[in-house]
Amino acid sequence: MKYLVYVELKNGKPSGAALELLSAAKKAGADAAAVLAESGCEDAAAETAKFASEVIILDDVITDPNGRPTEDFLTAALAKLAADEGADGVLLSAAPFNRNIAPRIASRMGVGCVTDVIGLTVEGGTVVFTRPSYGGTVLEKQSAADNKVVATIRSGSFDAPEEGAACEPVHKSVAVDDADLKAKITEFIAEAGEVVNLEDADVIVAGGRGMGSEEGFKLVEDLANELGAVVGASRPAIESGWVGRTHQVGQSGKIVAPKLYIACGISGAMQHVSGMMDSGYIVAINKDEDAPIFQIADVGIVGDVHKILPLMIDAVKAHKAQ
Amino acid sequence: MAYLISDEGKDLLKDVREFCNNEVKEQSKEFDLSGEWPQAIYDMAAEMQLGTLDVPEEFGGPGLSRIDHAAILEEMAKADAGFATSFMTNGLSLHPIEFGGTKEQLKSVYDVILKGGFGAFCLTEPNAGCDVSNGSTTAVKDGDDYIINGTKCFITNGPVADFFTVFAKTDKSAGAKGMSAFLIFKGTPGLSIGSHENKMGIRLSQTSDVILEDVRVPASAMLGKEGDGFKIAMKTLDIARTWCGIVAVGLAQRAIDEAAAYARTRVQFGKPLGRNEVIQFKLADMQMATEAARQLCAYSLTLMDRGEDYTTASATAKCKAGDAAMYCTTEAVQILGGYGFSRDYPVEKLMRDAKIFQLFEGTNEIQRLVVGRSVIGKC
Amino acid sequence: MEFLVCVKQVPDDSVEIHLNPETSTPDLSQADPEAGAFDTYAEELAVRFIEENEGSVTVVSVGTEDNKTCIKNSIAVGASSGYVVADEGTDCLDSAQVADLLAAAAAKIEEQEGKKFDIILCGKESTDAIGGQVGPLLAEKLNLPLVENAVEITSVDGGISVKQETDTGFMMYEIATPAVVTISKPDYDPRYPTIRSKMAARKAKIPTLSLSDLGITDLASEAKISSLGFEEPKKRQAGIKINETEAEEAVKKAMDQMIADKAL
Numbered sequence: 007m008k009y010l011v012y013v014e015l016k017n018g019k020p021s022g023a024a025l026e027l028l029s030a031a032k033k034a035g036a037d038a039a040a041v042l043a044e045s046g047c048e049d050a051a052a053e054t055a056k057f058a059s060e061v062i063i064l065d066d067v068i069t070d071p072n073g074r075p076t077e078d079f080l081t082a083a084l085a086k087l088a089a090d091e092g093a094d095g096v097l098l099s100a101a102p103f104n105r106n107i108a109p110r111i112a113s114r115m116g117v118g119c120v121t122d123v124i125g126l127t128v129e130g131g132t133v134v135f136t137r138p139s140y141g142g143t144v145l146e147k148q149s150a151a152d153n154k155v156v157a158t159i160r161s162g163s164f165d166a167p168e169e170g171a172a173c174e175p176v177h178k179s180v181a182v183d184d185a186d187l188k189a190k191i192t193e194f195i196a197e198a199g200e201v202v203n204l205e206d207a208d209v210i211v212a213g214g215r216g217m218g219s220e221e222g223f224k225l226v227e228d229l230a231n232e233l234g235a236v237v238g239a240s241r242p243a244i245e246s247g248w249v250g251r252t253h254q255v256g257q258s259g260k261i262v263a264p265k266l267y268i269a270c271g272i273s274g275a276m277q278h279v280s281g282m283m284d285s286g287y288i289v290a291i292n293k294d295e296d297a298p299i300f301q302i303a304d305v306g307i308v309g310d311v312h313k314i315l316p317l318m319i320d321a322v323k324a325h326k327a328q
Numbered sequence: 329m330a331y332l333i334s335d336e337g338k339d340l341l342k343d344v345r346e347f348c349n350n351e352v353k354e355q356s357k358e359f360d361l362s363g364e365w366p367q368a369i370y371d372m373a374a375e376m377q378l379g380t381l382d383v384p385e386e387f388g389g390p391g392l393s394r395i396d397h398a399a400i401l402e403e404m405a406k407a408d409a410g411f412a413t414s415f416m417t418n419g420l421s422l423h424p425i426e427f428g429g430t431k432e433q434l435k436s437v438y439d440v441i442l443k444g445g446f447g448a449f450c451l452t453e454p455n456a457g458c459d460v461s462n463g464s465t466t467a468v469k470d471g472d473d474y475i476i477n478g479t480k481c482f483i484t485n486g487p488v489a490d491f492f493t494v495f496a497k498t499d500k501s502a503g504a505k506g507m508s509a510f511l512i513f514k515g516t517p518g519l520s521i522g523s524h525e526n527k528m529g530i531r532l533s534q535t536s537d538v539i540l541e542d543v544r545v546p547a548s549a550m551l552g553k554e555g556d557g558f559k560i561a562m563k564t565l566d567i568a569r570t571w572c573g574i575v576a577v578g579l580a581q582r583a584i585d586e587a588a589a590y591a592r593t594r595v596q597f598g599k600p601l602g603r604n605e606v607i608q609f610k611l612a613d614m615q616m617a618t619e620a621a622r623q624l625c626a627y628s629l630t631l632m633d634r635g636e637d638y639t640t641a642s643a644t645a646k647c648k649a650g651d652a653a654m655y656c657t658t659e660a661v662q663i664l665g666g667y668g669f670s671r672d673y674p675v676e677k678l679m680r681d682a683k684i685f686q687l688f689e690g691t692n693e694i695q696r697l698v699v700g701r702s703v704i705g706k707c
Numbered sequence: 708m709e710f711l712v713c714v715k716q717v718p719d720d721s722v723e724i725h726l727n728p729e730t731s732t733p734d735l736s737q738a739d740p741e742a743g744a745f746d747t748y749a750e751e752l753a754v755r756f757i758e759e760n761e762g763s764v765t766v767v768s769v770g771t772e773d774n775k776t777c778i779k780n781s782i783a784v785g786a787s788s789g790y791v792v793a794d795e796g797t798d799c800l801d802s803a804q805v806a807d808l809l810a811a812a813a814a815k816i817e818e819q820e821g822k823k824f825d826i827i828l829c830g831k832e833s834t835d836a837i838g839g840q841v842g843p844l845l846a847e848k849l850n851l852p853l854v855e856n857a858v859e860i861t862s863v864d865g866g867i868s869v870k871q872e873t874d875t876g877f878m879m880y881e882i883a884t885p886a887v888v889t890i891s892k893p894d895y896d897p898r899y900p901t902i903r904s905k906m907a908a909r910k911a912k913i914p915t916l917s918l919s920d921l922g923i924t925d926l927a928s929e930a931k932i933s934s935l936g937f938e939e940p941k942k943r944q945a946g947i948k949i950n951e952t953e954a955e956e957a958v959k960k961a962m963d964q965m966i967a968d969k970a971l
Contacts, residue, residue, distance in 0.1 A: 070878065077855070102874060106855040109802065109840040113847035118801065118931030121838050134935060139836050140724035144733050146836075147935040154931075188852035188886075192868070193879040201875065233971075252874065257837070258892070266970050276723050283943060287970040289961065293672070295950060296593045304946035305964050313954040321962045325971060340905055342739075343783075347899050377902040390902045 007036040007153060009095045010062075010088055012104065013054050014074075015044050020054045022206060023099035023161030028057050030164045031097055034126055034133045034153070039091060042175075043080060045073045051175040057167040061175040062087070068187065071194040074103075081107045082186035085114035090180065095150075100158040100261075112156035120148050123159040141257050142280025161205050162263040162284060202252040204236050204260040209268075210285075212238030212255055213248070214278070216271020216292060216311055223248040225315040226270050232322045238262065240278040256281035271311045274299030291315070330399065331626055337396030344400050347376055348407035356408035360531045360677050365488060369411070369532075374444025378404065382419045387438040394629040398574045402622075405578025406585070409653075409681040410532030412575045414446060417484040417533070419571050420689070421447030423564040424493040424509050428552030433511055440490045448489035449568075450480040450538050451561055458694050460495075461504040461558055465540060467496035474498070474550070476510065476543040479522065482688070486536035487521050490514050494540065495561055498554045507557030510549045518543035529680035569642040569689050570628040573649030576685040577625060580618040580652045583660035583678050587611060590664050601663070610663060614656040621649035640702040647695035650685035657682040708762040708862070708884070710753040711816070711824040713809050713841065714746040714781060716774045720834040726939055733937060742777040745830025747784075749890040751897040752860065753828055754785030760862055762825070763787045765816060769808050771798050775913045783900035783908035790816055794918040801930040806844035811921035813849070819914075825884040826867065831856050831891050842889035852882040856891040 009031045013024040020042070031038035040054045043064040055061045064087070068079040075083070084096055088111070096111055098104035100122050112119035124145070125136040133153045139146050204210060211233060213226035223243060230237045238255040239248070255262055256278040267285035272278060274290070274297055282288070283302060290303035291314050300306040307314055333341070351372055359366045373379065381397045383389025392400075405412035418441055425433050437447060456463040465478025476496050480486075492512045499506030512519055522537025552560060588611055591602035601607050624645035631638035657679040661668035668675050686692045718724060718738030727734040742750075753764045766781040766789040768774040778789035792808050800808070817823055827849075829842035846853035858877075859870035866883040872891045900908070918925070947964060951957040965971050 072875075077853075102856060105839050106843065109843040110847050110853075112931075113803065113844050118803065119838075119840055119844075120932060121840065136938075138940070140718075140733060141720065141834070141837075142940065143724050144726060145938050145940055147938070149933050149935055151929075151931050151933070188882060189854055190881045191878060192881050194876060195879065196876040283940070287965075287968065288943075289965065289970070295948070296595075300948055301945050302943040303948075304968065304970070305961050306946070306948040307957050307961050308948065308950040309954055309957050314958055317954055317958040318962070321958055322971070325962065325966065336906060336909055339909060340902060343900050343905060372899075375901065376899045380902060390906055392902075 007034075008091065008093045009034070009036040009038055009097050010084065010091065010093045011038045011040045011058070012080075012084060012096060012098045013040045013042050013050070014099065014101065014104070015042070015047060015050050016203075016206075018046075018050060020050045021099060021101075021161075022166065023101070023159075025054070025057055025167055026161065026164040027097040027099060027159055028167040030123075030126060030159050032167070033128070033164065035128055036094070038097075039093065041084065041087065043067050043075045043083065045069055048175075052172075055172045055175055056169045059170070059173055061173055063175050063177045065177050065179040068182070070191050076187070076189070076191060077103065077107050078187045078189050079182055081110040081114070082182045083180050085111045086180040086182070087178065088115055090178075094153060095155040095157065098156070098158045100160045104158050108156045108158045115154070115156065117154040117156060118150040120150065120155055120157045123157050124163045138280065141276045142283070143276055160261055162261075197250065197252065202236060202250075204238055204253070204255060204262050207236035207262065207264045209233050209235035209266045210238045210255070210262060210264045210282075211235045211268045211270065212240065212272060212282070213243050213270045214240035214272030215242035215246075216273070217243060217248065218271070218312070220246075220248040222312060225311065225319075229268065229270075229315055229319050229322070232319050232326075233266075233268075235266075235268075238267075238282075240272045240275070269299055269303070270315060272299055273297045274302070331395050331402070331622065333396045333399045334393065337392065337399055340392070340396070341399055341403055343376075344378065344403045347372070347378075348403055352404070352407040352411055356411065356532055357674075357677070360410075363526060363531045365534050366532055370414070371444070373411075373415075379415055379418060379444055379446075380442050382415075382422055383438045383441055387435060388442055389438070394633060395626060398571075398625060398629060401571065401574050402578035402581065405575040406582040408532050409575055409579040409678075409685075410530035412578060413530050413533040414485060414488075416568075416571050416575050417449065418447050420564065420568040421449040421485070421489070421491070421493050423567055424449070424551050424560045425511055427563050428509055428556055428560045429511060433551070437491050437511070445490035446485045446488050448483050448485040448492045448538065449564070450483050450486075450492050450494040452480060452482050454479065454481050458691060460561060461507060463495065463497060463507070465494070465496040466500065467498050467508055467510065469498070469547075470544070472547055473544050474510065474547060476512075476518075476540045476545065478540050480538040480540070481522075482525065482535055483538045484533055484535050484688070486538045487524060487534045492519065492538060493551070494538075495557050496540075498557075502555065504558040505555050507561070508554050509551040509557040509560045510545055511551055512543065512545055512549060516543055516545065528683060529677070530684055565690055566639045566642050567632065569646035569695070570625055570632075570638070572685065572689045573621060573625045573628075573642075573645040576646070576649035576653040576682070577618060577622045579678060579682055579685065580614070580621065580649070580656040583653075583656040583675060583682075584611065584614050584618060586675050586678070587614070587660040587663040590667075607663060610659050614659055617648075617652040617655055621645065621652040624648050640699055643690070643695040643698035646689065647692045647699070650692055653682040653685045708756060708760060708825040708867075709822050710757065710762065710764045711813055711827045712746065712749050712753050712764060712766045712781070712786070713827065713829045713845070714750070714766050714768045714777060715743045715830070715833045715841075716740045716768055716770055716777045717743045717833050717835040720744060726937055731937055740773065740777065742780060743830050743833045743835075745832060745834070745890055745892070747830075747897040748892055749828040749830050750781055750784060750786065751895070752890055752893060753826070754898075756860060758785075765789065765820070765824075767792065767809065767812050767816065769793075769797055769800070769805050769812070772915060778913050779908045779911060780900065782911045783905040784898055788820070789911070789913050790916055791913060792916045792921070796926050797918070800926070801932045802838050802840035803844050803931060804926060806841050806848050808921065808923070809841070809845050810848040811923060812916055815916055815921055823885065825886075826860070827851070827885070827887045829887070829889045831889040839889075842887060846887035849885075849887065852886040853888070854880045854882060854886070855889040857888045858891050858893045860888060
C-alpha cells in the first residue's frame with residue numbers, strides 16, 4: 007500500500023503538520039511518497055528527504071499570486087500523480103486549502119475522503135480513522151473501502167517523523183489539461199496585520215467576550231508580549247472587532263495544541279473548547295465561577311480579568327527577572 | 329406548561345424566540361442601564377413584523393389567533409419586559425379606536441402599526457390615576473373643531489408614538505359622562521412631549537408626559553360621540569389588562585428559567601443547589617403561580633374569542649400575573665443569593681421590571697375592587 | 708442569476724451533543740432540527756444577490772420528508788421554491804452519494820421548472836458531520852467550476868467574481884457559470900423570517916423527489932466511506948480553582964502553581 011503525502015511549505019520549510027503525515031502513513035502501514043509543489047521548494051524537499059523514503063518535486067506548477075499551486079491545478083496534479091505512482095491514497099494536512107481540494111482528488115481517484123482526522127488505528131487490516139463531529143463532543147470512526155482514501159489530518163495528531171537515511175528528491179511533471187483549470191484567479195487581497203501562526207505556537211494567550219472592549223483586549227496582547235506568546239481569540243471577540251479573524255481559535259477557527267494556553271474572559275463554549283482542548287496546560291481566568299472553561303483548566307482563577315491580567319503581567323515580568 | 333397554541337403559532341414562536349435570544353435578551357442590559365430607546369432593536373423587530381400582531385387580517389395583519397399572539401408576546405417579555413411593553417401598549421392605544429373609531433380612523437392607525445410605528449394611550453393625569461374621571465384635560469368645541477388643553481402623565485410610548493388616543497372632558501359638569509376620546513397624530517400643533525420618566529424598571533420602554541396646549545383637532549378626530557370617552561376607556565382597560573397579564577407571565581417565566589439554570593449549576597456543600605428541597609419547593613411555587621396566571625390569561629382570551637363578558641376574568645388574570653411576576657422575580661433574587669443582588673447577574677433587573685405590573689393599567693388594588701364587586705354583587 | 712442552494716438539515720448546533728450510553732450513537736433528542744449555519748449563509752447571500760440583480764433562489768435538501776420544515780424556513784427568507792430528496796436510505800449516505808443525488812436533483816428541478824441554474828451554492832461544511840465534502844464533490848460530479856469558502860459573489864461579464872476567504876486574506880476568482888460555490892461566513896447575518904413570510908411559507912408546496920424521480924433505481928454506488936461507530940473524546944480533568952477576594956492573592960497562587968507545574 008502506498009500513500010502520497012502532500013507537503014506544503016511554511017516560511018520556506020516543510021510544515022510541521024505535513025511532516026506528521028509521514029508518521030500517519032507509517033502507522034497505517036503504507037509506504038509514503040512526499041510531494042512538494044511550491045515554487046522554490048528545493049531546500050524544503052531536501053529537508054523532507056531526511057524523513058521520507060521517497061520525495062517528489064512537482065514541476066510545471068500553475069501558481070496563484072502567492073507562489074502556491076492553485077486549487078484547480080493541485081487537484082488535477084495530485085490525482086494524476088497518484089495514478090502515475092500507483093498510489094492508494096493521498097494524505098494532506100487539514101489546512102483550509104487542503105480541505106478544499108481533498109474531496110475533489112478523492113472523486114477523481116474514485117475513492118472516499120475522510121477529513122479532519124485526529125487519529126488512526128489498523129484493525130484486522132483495515133485502517134480506521136477517528137475524526138470529530140458535532141463540534142468535537144463526539145468522535146466518529148470511519149474506514150475507506152480497500153483502505154483507498156484521501157484524508158486530511160489535523161496538526162498535532164501524530165508525532166513528528168524520525169529522521170532516517172535521506173533520499174534524493176526526484177522531479178516529476180504531470181500533464182494538466184486546460185479543462186482542469188476552470189477557476190481563474192485575478193487577485194489576492196492580503197489582510198492587514200501580522201502573520202498569525204497559532205498552530206505552531208508554544209504559548210497562546212487568548213481573550214473572549216469577557217475582555218469587554220478593544221481596549222480591554224489590549225491586556226491579552228500585553229500578557230502575550232510578555233510571554234512571547236501568540237494572541238488567540240474566541241468568536242465573540244472576533245465578531246466584536248477587537249482582533250482580526252486570523253486569531254480565532256475553535257471549530258470555525260484554528261485547532262491548536264500549545265504547551266500553555268491562557269484563556270482570558272472566555273466562558274468555554276464548545277466551539278472554542280474543541281479547538282484548544284489538547285493544549286498541554288490550560289489556565290483560565292473568568293469572573294463566572296461556573297464557567298465551563300474551568301472544567302478543563304489546570305489552573306482556574308475566578309476573578310475580573312481587568313484586575314487579574316495587569317497583576318499577572320507584573321508577576322511574569324518578576325518571574326523572568328529571577 | 330404553556331399556552332395551547334396552533335402548529336403555525338409554534339413555528340412563529342420558534343422564530344421569535346431565536347430573534348429575542350439573539351437580538352434582545354443580552355442587548356437589553358445596556359439599555360436598562362442607560363434608559364435609552366434601543367432604536368436598532370425596534371427597527372429589527374419592525375422588520376420581522378412583530379408589531380403587526382395587533383392588526384386584524386382584514387386590515388393587512390397576519391390574522392393570528394389571540395392565543396398564538398399571547399404566546400409570542402410572552403416570548404418577547406421573557407427577553408425583556410420593557411420591550412414587550414412597548415408592543416403591548418400599541419394594543420392599549422388601538423382599542424379605543426376599535427371601540428369608538430370609524431373604519432377610516434382604524435385604517436389610518438393600523439397602517440402606522442404595520443409600518444412599525446407606535447401608539448400611546450393618554451388617560452392618566454397627575455390628579456387622575458385610579459380616579460380616571462377626575463381628569464382636568466378639556467376639549468372645548470370651537471366651530472367644527474375641538475381645542476384640547478391639559479397634561480397627561482406616565483404615558484408609555486409617549487416619546488415614540490405616532491398617534492395618541494387622548495381622553496378629555498367635553499363637559500366638566502357631567503363627571504364620567506362628560507369625558508370624550510380623540511385620535512391625535514404626532515406633529516399636530518400644540519401636542520408635545522414633556523419630561524421623560526426615569527423609571528425603576530421596564531427601561532426599554534419610554535414613558536413621558538404628553539402636553540396638549542391649544543391642540544386644535546376637527547370634530548372627526550373624536551372617537552364615538554361626545555361623552556363616550558369614559559366608557560371607551562373602561563372597555564379598553566378591560567381588554568388590555570389581559571395583555572398586561574401576558575407580559576407579566578413572560579417576566580415571571582424568565583425569573584423561573586434564570587433561577588432554575590442557576591440552581592442546576594451552582595454547587596454548594598458539594599452538590600448543586602437544585603438538589604435541595606427548599607430550592608425545589610421555591611421553584612415549584614413559582615411555577616404554579618406563573619402557570620395559574622398564564623391559564624387565567626388564556627381563559628380571558630377564550631371569553632373574548634367567544635364574545636362573552638371578560639371584565640372580571642381580565643382583572644383576575646392581570647392581578648394574579650402581576651403578583652406572580654413580583655413574587656417570582658423576588659424569589660429568583662433569593663435563590664441567587666448575593667449574585668441575585670448583583671448587576672452582573674440578570675435577576676435584579678427582572679425584579680425591578682416586575683413592580684410596574686402591580687401598578688399600571690389599574691393597580692392590583694383596583695383589580696381586586698373589580699373582582700370583589702363581581703363576587704358581592706349588589707348589596 | 709438562477710440559484711440552487713443545497714441545504715442540510717442538522718441538529719441545533721447550540722445544543723451540546725453527547726453519546727447515548729445505551730446505543731453509543733449521538734443523542735439528538737434535545738436538539739431541534741434546523742438548516743446548517745453555513746447553508747443559511749448561502750441562502751442569505753443568494754437572496755441578497757437576486758434582490759440587487761435579478762433571478763430566483765431554489766433550495767433542495769437530501770434526507771427525509773422531515774426536511775420540509777427547514778425548506779419552509781428557506782422559503783420564508785426568500786427562496787421561491789424548494790424540494791426534498793427523500794426515499795428509502797436517503798437519510799444515511801456518505802458525502803459522495805449525497806453529491807450524486809444533488810446533481811440528479813438539480814437536473815430534475817431544471818427540467819420541471821424549465822430553467823437552468825447558473826450558480827449552485829452549498830455551505831462550506833455542515834455543523835454536525837463537519838465534513839466539508841459535498842460542495843466540492845458536487846462540482847466534480849457536474850464537472851463545473853468551483854470556488855470554496857466564498858464570502859461574496861458579484862456579477863461580471865460572462866460569469867461571476869467570487870471572493871474566497873483564505874488563511875491570510877482573500878483570493879479573488881472569476882469563473883464562468885454555471886458554477887458551484889461553497890459559502891463561508893460573510894460579514895452579515897441571515898435575516899429573520901417575517902411573521903407574514905413565515906405564514907405564507909407554511910402553506911408552500913414542497914415536492915418530494917424520490918429515487919425513481921431522479922432516475923436512480925437503487926443507491927448503486929455503494930458507500931466508499933463506512934461509519935464504524937462513535938466514541939466520546941477523553942475527558943480532561945479539571946485542576947485547581949482559585950477563588951480569592953483579593954486579586955493579588957489569586958495571581959500569586961496561580962503563578963506559584965504554574966511554576967510548580969513547570970508550565971512557565
